[in-house]
Amino acid sequence: MTTKDIGPKGPAGQVADGAVDYVEDRTGAKTGISWFLFRNIPKETSWFQTLGFAAMAVFGLQAITGIVLAMYYKPAPDAAYASIQHITHDVTWGWLVRGMHKWGATAMIVLVFLHMGRVFLFGSYKYPRELTWVTGAILLILTMFMGLTGYLLVWDEKAYWATVVAMNITASAPILGPFVADIMRAGSDMNPDTLSRFYSIHMLVIPGGIATFIGLHMFLVAKLGISEPPWSKRSYKARYEAEAAARAAARARAPQGRREVTAAPAAPVANAEVER
Amino acid sequence: MKKAQQEAYKRDYAQAKKEGKPFFPYAIYKDHIVAILCFAWIIGMAIWHRVEVGRPIYEATTDFVPRPEWYFFFLFELLKIFKGDNFLTPVIMATFIVPNVLMALLILTPFIDRSPERRIEKRPFAMAVAIIIFTSLAWLTYKGATSEAPAAGALKFTPSDANTEIAARVIKQEPCLSCHVIGASGGSLGPNLNNIGSQGKGVQWHIDHLKNPSSKVPGSAMPAFAALSEPDLKALATVMDGMGTKYKVD
Numbered sequence: 001m002t003t004k005d006i007g008p009k010g011p012a013g014q015v016a017d018g019a020v021d022y023v024e025d026r027t028g029a030k031t032g033i034s035w036f037l038f039r040n041i042p043k044e045t046s047w048f049q050t051l052g053f054a055a056m057a058v059f060g061l062q063a064i065t066g067i068v069l070a071m072y073y074k075p076a077p078d079a080a081y082a083s084i085q086h087i088t089h090d091v092t093w094g095w096l097v098r099g100m101h102k103w104g105a106t107a108m109i110v111l112v113f114l115h116m117g118r119v120f121l122f123g124s125y126k127y128p129r130e131l132t133w134v135t136g137a138i139l140l141i142l143t144m145f146m147g148l149t150g151y152l153l154v155w156d157e158k159a160y161w162a163t164v165v166a167m168n169i170t171a172s173a174p175i176l177g178p179f180v181a182d183i184m185r186a187g188s189d190m191n192p193d194t195l196s197r198f199y200s201i202h203m204l205v206i207p208g209g210i211a212t213f214i215g216l217h218m219f220l221v222a223k224l225g226i227s228e229p230p231w232s233k234r235s236y237k238a239r240y241e242a243e244a245a246a247r248a249a250a251r252a253r254a255p256q257g258r259r260e261v262t263a264a265p266a267a268p269v270a271n272a273e274v275e276r
Numbered sequence: 277m278k279k280a281q282q283e284a285y286k287r288d289y290a291q292a293k294k295e296g297k298p299f300f301p302y303a304i305y306k307d308h309i310v311a312i313l314c315f316a317w318i319i320g321m322a323i324w325h326r327v328e329v330g331r332p333i334y335e336a337t338t339d340f341v342p343r344p345e346w347y348f349f350f351l352f353e354l355l356k357i358f359k360g361d362n363f364l365t366p367v368i369m370a371t372f373i374v375p376n377v378l379m380a381l382l383i384l385t386p387f388i389d390r391s392p393e394r395r396i397e398k399r400p401f402a403m404a405v406a407i408i409i410f411t412s413l414a415w416l417t418y419k420g421a422t423s424e425a426p427a428a429g430a431l432k433f434t435p436s437d438a439n440t441e442i443a444a445r446v447i448k449q450e451p452c453l454s455c456h457v458i459g460a461s462g463g464s465l466g467p468n469l470n471n472i473g474s475q476g477k478g479v480q481w482h483i484d485h486l487k488n489p490s491s492k493v494p495g496s497a498m499p500a501f502a503a504l505s506e507p508d509l510k511a512l513a514t515v516m517d518g519m520g521t522k523y524k525v526d
């Protein structure tokens with residue numbers, strides 16, 4: 001980035017520059033951030049490629065509304081239900097924050113599934129982005145577990161019995177299943193400690209995991225670059241040119257009169273599109 | 277993908293990047309527009325569809341469906357398909373095999389599909405898999421969303437004796453009906469119990485099953501009712517063992 005010279009900087013500007021240089025010298029943060037922001041990405045990106053960012057933004061919103069809810073929520077079997085009612089009916093804007101947290105959960109699930117669908121349909125999980133997909137799949141599973149653990153916290157009968165069933169399903173998995181279920185329930189059955197354990201898993205363990213995996217996921221996305229939509233004009237053109245070159249080379253190699261017969265090229269249609 | 281194809285991809289992508297444009301501001305502005313629309317949707321829904329609080333747990337009601345968040349409906353609907361009615365529908369299919377196979381396929385997708393082709397119209401198999409998985413998840417979710425709560429009412433056993441009196445009381449205070457049809461109504465998460473006695477499993481089997489269902493039915497999703505007293509368990513098990521043979525409900 002070049003900027004126009006508008007004369008020497010004032011004292012505030014000098015202090016700011018000094019601070020930036022100080023941090024840059026010790027961390028390389030300025031280089032890193034400008035690499036991240038100003039790295040090139042393919043020219044033709046689709047609106048569908050914004051869904052991952054939207055999922056991440058909603059995760060941030062969930063963290064904020066979740067922190068506010070945690071200020072009023074009481075994770076004890078004899079107090080949880082009343083504290084939810086308190087938040088919903090008494091706390092100023094409590095209903096709004098709880099509503100945003102609840103609808104935010106739905107939005108996040110939908111966005112993560114849509115994002116996964118677009119990655120699948122674009123074939124973006126293919127080389128070299130296989131491990132980006134794996135970290136993403138783990139994020140999907142963690143996000144579902146957020147929903148499972150958060151649901152119980154309301155401590156009403158629907159949620160309670162649904163969680164009983166879900167925990168039994170978990171316990172039925174061979175080898176690790178019973179252990180995982182016992183760890184989550186704090187015992188072999190639902191008991192008074194189950195609620196506070198779910199609370200801790202919901203607000204500390206899984207968010208920590210999600211944040212870590214978002215970090216990994218984003219690192220890979222930035223390092224490998226966002227994929228180009230497979231129908232981009234540039235790639236059609238490149239593919240057509242490669243095919244034409246290959247045909248020309250084959251023709252040049254083949255002796256006169258014994259030219260290789262190739263199928264009529266389908267690409268000119270795409271090429272016409274390119275030139276339009 | 278073969279080595280040469282991988283290298284060709286890398287070369288092609290490097291070219292796309294070279295002809296590209298910077299992430300800031302050309303991509304990040306789109307990201308923010310979509311994120312802001314999502315926030316607006318969330319706030320709008322929070323305002324127009326106020327969240328409710330359900331009934332507290334310990335009220336001993338039976339007219340509710342034990343229902344998870346909507347994105348787990350498909351798992352619960354699987355339980356209704358594989359409820360152990362015959363050897364083709366073992367419970368373990370719904371609780372373990374199907375979910376874990378799906379999860380493994382999800383994680384392993386890039387290692388299963390290794391062709392270099394990315395255009396979806398040239399990947400008919402991938403397209404078919406996507407359509408099948410999407411429609412079955414959507415269908416199961418829809419079915420889960422429209423399942424209805426059973427009507428609460430007193431159960432009348434014929435003939436009635438000391439055992440059925442206890443059974444009627446226990447069934448009223450525990451949520452059996454949320455998951456089972458007994459008499460005219462009930463939930464469909466577990467099997468219909470009206471005829472369960474005709475399997476002739478014996479009273480002791482039912483006592484053990486009630487105390488710890490998965491010890492008798494691998495992968496069972498039914499909660500354990502070990503906290504019931506011995507006489508209650510015995511009476512309930514006796515009635516269960518006679519359902520459809522000795523006892524009828526109307």
Ligand code: HEM
Pocket residue numbers: 048049050051052053054055056059112115116119124125129132133134135136137138139140143214217221225226227228
């Ligand atoms: C919490 C959930 C997730 C977050 C916050 C997230 C975030 C992101 C972001 C911001 C991008 C950049 C491009 C875009 O927005 O499309 C991305 C790309 C990607 N994501 Fe995710 N993601 C999540 C879940 C998933 C899931 C479930 C999968 C698949 C199983 C996945 C696979 C990928 C892949 C392969 C890319 C690279 C795509 C490309 O380069 O075109 N992600 N993710």
